Amino acid sequence: MPASALPTASPIRSLISLAAGGLRPARVLVWTLAPLYSGRQCSFMAVVGAIDVLWVLGLAPRMGAAARATLATLSTAALVVLANWSIIAIHLGGPLGTGPLASMAKLGLHHARTLAGLANDWRDGVWVVLALAISAGWPFFNARRLALSAR
Numbered sequence: 001m002p003a004s005a006l007p008t009a010s011p012i013r014s015l016i017s018l019a020a021g022g023l024r025p026a027r028v029l030v031w032t033l034a035p036l037y038s039g040r041q042c043s044f045m046a047v048v049g050a051i052d053v054l055w056v057l058g059l060a061p062r063m064g065a066a067a068r069a070t071l072a073t074l075s076t077a078a079l080v081v082l083a084n085w086s087i088i089a090i091h092l093g094g095p096l097g098t099g100p101l102a103s104m105a106k107l108g109l110h111h112a113r114t115l116a117g118l119a120n121d122w123r124d125g126v127w128v129v130l131a132l133a134i135s136a137g138w139p140f141f142n143a144r145r146l147a148l149s150a151r
Contacts, residue, residue, distance in 0.1 A: 028079065028082050028083050028086060030045070031045040031046075031048075031049065031079075031083040031087075032083060032086045032087055032090065035087050036087075036090065041084075041087070041119055041120055041124050043120070043123070043124035043125075043127035043128060044127050045083070046076065046079070046080050046083075046127050046128050046130075046131035047127060047130055047131045047134060049076060049079045049080075049083075049131065050072070050076045050079075050131040050132070050134045050135040051134070053072050053075045053076055053079070053135060054072055054134070054135060054138050054139070057071060057072050057075075057139070065139045066139075068139035069135070069136050069137070069138075069139040072135035072136070072138070072139060073132055073135045073136045075135070076131050076132055076135040077132065080128050080131070084112075084116050084120075085104060085107065085112055086100065086104055087119075088107060088112050088115045088116060088119070089103040089104040089106075089107045089112075090103065091115075092107065092115075093106075
């Protein structure tokens with residue numbers, strides 16, 4: 001089959017599907033369930049999520065390092081916000097008798113920020129900053145490593 005006969009996807013459609021794949025529900029679910037069983041925030045999962053986002057974005061070979069770093073950082077930040085939002089909502093909704101999705105929909109921004117500030121300490125902030133630094137810096141490091149190996 002000639003290369004021109006293969007179907008091609010638009011770059012915008014590819015970016016949207018990669019971003020959606022980068023926020024896989026399983027990752028948020030694992031990060032949400034871990035604090036429920038351990039009683040801690042489990043912010044180290046932000047680094048695991050950043051590595052997973054980078055792995056998914058590594059499947060897009062034509063993306064530049066800057067686009068990959070931007071998309072990885074935004075996906076990691078969205079992952080952190082969504083995971084913390086769901087942890088707070090489940091902790092609030094459980095005693096009140098509402099389901100997780102209903103509790104997530106009813107949770108307000110100011111209330112979520114207040115409870116996140118009470119639940120997270122400086123160690124959680126270090127994990128989140130480390131995850132954002134990894135997701136922002138790794139595509140440039142990887143592009144440089146690939147360029148050096150091509151010589």
